[in-house]
Amino acid sequence: MKKFIIKLLVTFIIIFSVAGTTASAENIEEKSTDIGLLDIPNTYWAKNEIFQLMELGIIEADRDLQFRPDVVITKGEAAIALAKALKLPDIPFNPIYNDITEETKDASKILAALEIDLVPSNSENVFGLNDKMTREQFAYALIQAFKLEAINEEIVISDQAAINDNFKEAVQIALQHKLLFTNNGEFKPSNSVKRVEFASALYKALVLTGKISGEEYEYKLQNIETSKNFSIIPSEVNLIKLSFDEHPIYIRSKDELIYTGHERIDNGFSRDNIYTYSVAQDAKLTVTVRSFDNGDYFLFSQLVNPNSKTVIVDILQKENDVVDFSLARFDNYPIKRSDTSKGTDITSYPTGLLSYVKDDGSVEERMVGKAYNSKQLTLDYEDGGKSTMRSLLSETEVLSYAKIGSTLMSVYRLQSVGNDIVDHWYVDSSHPLFKSDLNRESWMQETARYFKKRNNWYTADGPYNKMVSTTEPMPESGLGYGRSLLLVKEDRALTLYKNQQDRYFENLVYNSFVNLQNFKMGKEYWQTEVTSTYLKSLYNITAPFIDTRFNEQIALFYYNSGELFNIPNYKEPLRNYADLLVSRKEEGHIIQVDNNSYYISDYFPVNQKVTTHSSMNHVLGGMNILLMAYLEFGDEKYLETARAIQTAIERDQDKWIRDNGDIWYKISPEYEFVGDDYKHLTLEDLIQSYKLWSQVDKTYLPTIEKLIASKASYLSNENLGYTTKIYNGLNDIGLLKYLPEGPEQTDAL
The missing domain is CATH 1.50.10.20 (Glycosyltransferase)
Known part of the structure; x- marks a missing residue:
């Protein structure tokens, strides 16, 4: 098994200045910090300012370990950072502004900033919480926050007339103190302020007014490891926390992402927590966390996109206190396909078993499946019956990961190509899923050999498997997949659990009982949902x-x-x-x-x-x-x-x-x-x-x-x-x- 050992060392050198002279080498003090960002490399021009403000707790990175320096900052974010920089006391909530509620993140800090007029509001009752902060508004905020006064002659600005009269003096003072700059004489007052510009100017203002020491920090970042397919998203994203404080899970998308509901179903031996979100208005994301009495859980995610546009949603899970991890892959045992003709099963097996060692020596594991893009097929009959299956479009590996310090972040990408359904799953445990490496490798070999009889496409409603050609509605591609009752129940997993006591098989059996219950849907017996054309031709029988x-x-x-x-x-x-x-x-x-x-x-x-x-x-x-x-x-x-x-x-x-x-x-x-x-x-x-x-x-x-x-x-x-x-x-x-x-x-x- 190949191991990927990931280490992060972030250090900074404090260089003291005495009477304008840089300190000698013996005065340089090296320290370490756990702060690290995926999109701020050593060569980044404002690296030191960003990292120091983060250490001081004034600004924050996004929860997917990115700072996104070129994303514009909102008035709400600016108000929070200014309140933290000035250490303003929190203000008890008061419903003054229609767009600031008790649920608003850091509402008390925003109100503290507004009470002393740090950030201009849109009107008496509307702050403009999510509006982009403009350069002239930022100049005003800096001057109000740090009480700066003019120090030089007025700087000529070619677009002076475009600046709001209420902000003209503040713009001049900000330019004179070199907190902000013009570009070829233009100030561009209505342009939005990027996060990096905000951080750089705020840092300068704090140093200028003696609120921080002015010592120069040189951060050195080394060995931030990512998987080869890991990608940075520089643009603005929507991030929603799903649940779990110990193992935080997030939903991420560049499209509009809105939480729409939660349902809990208790099966006695298991519990389903079902979270739903709208994505890009018409698409729907459903995340089902199916937890068992042994503490383990399945996470099923499904993206249904009824439109032709591409929609991408990432499921993120972060693990803290991780010192080492490895990924044991199923494709170490290639599948030998004897038939590659049209309509042959194109699915394979899961991606692999992700294992990570915590700083207390414990081992936690996650079995990671692949994503399946498909289209729903339904054939209705005159007698009221119907037959359903999926037309499989692709099986895709979606796991990527990054490790910074002791934080391991795994990403599972659901990418809809339009007018399709995307399914993904993984099984998570705070314990090893297999009793031994031998048991794990034996299962991987067996899955490769009997891939047609082992489930790999799991959903919250049960696994999907290749249907024989004598079923309908079979797509033209021949890649019709449905829920076969014989494969919904995990006979092989049950046998292996009884013989080996591996948690993974225990979880598969638990999940099987939930799926059988869901499939039955309150009926007295289990009915098929796919029509056999063999039976239809013999006896005119159709599903169910x-x-x-x-x-x-x-x-x-x-x-x-x-x-x-x-x-x-x-x-x-x-x-x-x-x-x-x-x-x-x-x-x-x-x-x-x-x-x-x-x-x-x-x-x-x-x-x-x-x-x-x-x-x-x-x-x-x-x-x-x-x-x-x-x-x-x-x-x-x-x-x-x-x-x-x-x-x-x-x-x-x-x-x-x-x-x-x-x-x-x-x-x-x-x-x-x-x-x-x-x-x-x-x-x-x-x-x-x-x-x-x-x-x-x-x-x-x-x-x-x-x-x-x-x-x-x-x-x-x-x-x-x-x-x-x-x-x-x-x-x-x-x-x-x-x-x-x-x-x-x-x-x-």
């Missing part, structure tokens, strides 16, 4: 519909991990789904075999009335759920329905087995056995059925063993190997003799 396999897997996810993660009512999805399966006979969603035997259909349409096929993996999965519900709740109706399915399999066992030993994929409503089965998935289901019937009724085991042996033999003949789940399952039921030959796989093919 209930996929039995999806609901089965979600029920298992809750049942197998809910107690570990303190999820309220974690057994209820198992009961609810078992109840749904029991009700299918009455609803007609079955393929009848005889009076006592039937298969339950794979799909239950919401808006259409039709019976679909039954695939072996769905049939087994539903039967297994019924057996688990019977063992858990003891209700005979679950066992009765499970027996109806198992006796159907008993009757048709020979029909399910193909000539090559594989299992047919499905039985059609016309009672035809057709289709190529999944490589490993059905064997995993058969093993689970064997295990459950062993606890309920062993008379069914020979049939299940026969199917296991046949499927395993086919996998061996094709050298397709086995999954870790197959190995563990066969070992548990004492049938390891059927372990297929070939390589071991992490994920079922």
Whole structure:
């Protein structure tokens, strides 16, 4: 892992002047300070004045560690700085001016400056808080603040007539004291004052009037480190603090940025704080901070831009007391893409793991994702249903960073190209997210290998993944992405957390429960939101519909991990789904075999009335759920329905087995056995059925063993190997003799 060690040393040399003579070298005193700015280099002409005024607390840099010397100063900012320079006592708030409220930053200091007429107001009731300060107003402010008088003959100004009569004397005095200057005889009174001009003149006035010593400070800045893609923004920006004092987060944009609301959602085991902002009037930024009971949190940001203009928003997070940091990148393990044709998944993996060491020796970490630009696609149907997905435009790395002294600032840029949606995420923890470097590197390697089955595009509403070509509304590019219920639940993360206890996987599982809850949207069962053109052509089914396999897997996810993660009512999805399966006979969603035997259909349409096929993996999965519900709740109706399915399999066992030993994929409503089965998935289901019937009724085991042996033999003949789940399952039921030959796989093919 490559480390980026970042150090900042800011020193200044105090050079004493005695009787107009510079002090000898032995009188030079060196000191250090933590003050540093990204846009004020050693060569900057007013560096010393800016840094000294900052040390005295008279002026401030922006909260993104920039001073922006060429940005013009407002009357409000000038009033605050003058009040601080003169150490004026704060004035209790008094609603004199319509544009100064109790919420106005440093309102008491502004009022103190206005009480002694340091900065001219626009009118009796309006100060002009955010108006740009003009040069003539600044001259007036300086003379009023420091009580300076004329010392020389009047200086000729070619645009004298343009100066307001109330400010002419002040302009002359400011020029005579060389606080301000003309340019080729022109004063340009209505021009705005830049921050650097304000700082330079204010510094001179303080020295001139003996309010500071006049000692010359020479600041030396060394080794301010930034990432290669870090960029300075010299122009004026809008900066809003989101939340958190310990880990301050800011929203930044050059466009108008207005806070519009906050919502808090408590899920019991997690909390969502949702902040919304308008950007450039019509665009909307939503930042969701999803915090968990372990103290970690996801930060999801989404920029929705309905216009054609480019909009850029930065999410900034600052960490203090940082002595060292490193970035472990996923692209240390390149993805090997076997297919690069049109419509192939172009997403990859997160950027990497940002680790930083605090001055107390503790380590904090942040997993940083990439940004995804997309367009929303929706297809409405006449029956009231609709299918939705996103058309992916790009995946972009957005992390940049800078470290000054002990402050580490990371920047996450959301850049909309217009008429699009931009999503970004990261996971933050005050502890290491992995127990060891080995665990971290192993996850990165696994993610590169199985990138199509690992989530990388997270949003506050769930992860998006590549949809198969047989879904609609598929964009012309073929890059259609949607929320797949099987990938919303983090099965692999759950397994790794149980095995390794890494916080990162714990957070992924917590997040999965929130996403499943959000996806369900108060409905009784989980419904798909994407239409399968395969099902549409066969049965005229469109979204939404209930996929039995999806609901089965979600029920298992809750049942197998809910107690570990303190999820309220974690057994209820198992009961609810078992109840749904029991009700299918009455609803007609079955393929009848005889009076006592039937298969339950794979799909239950919401808006259409039709019976679909039954695939072996769905049939087994539903039967297994019924057996688990019977063992858990003891209700005979679950066992009765499970027996109806198992006796159907008993009757048709020979029909399910193909000539090559594989299992047919499905039985059609016309009672035809057709289709190529999944490589490993059905064997995993058969093993689970064997295990459950062993606890309920062993008379069914020979049939299940026969199917296991046949499927395993086919996998061996094709050298397709086995999954870790197959190995563990066969070992548990004492049938390891059927372990297929070939390589071991992490994920079922």
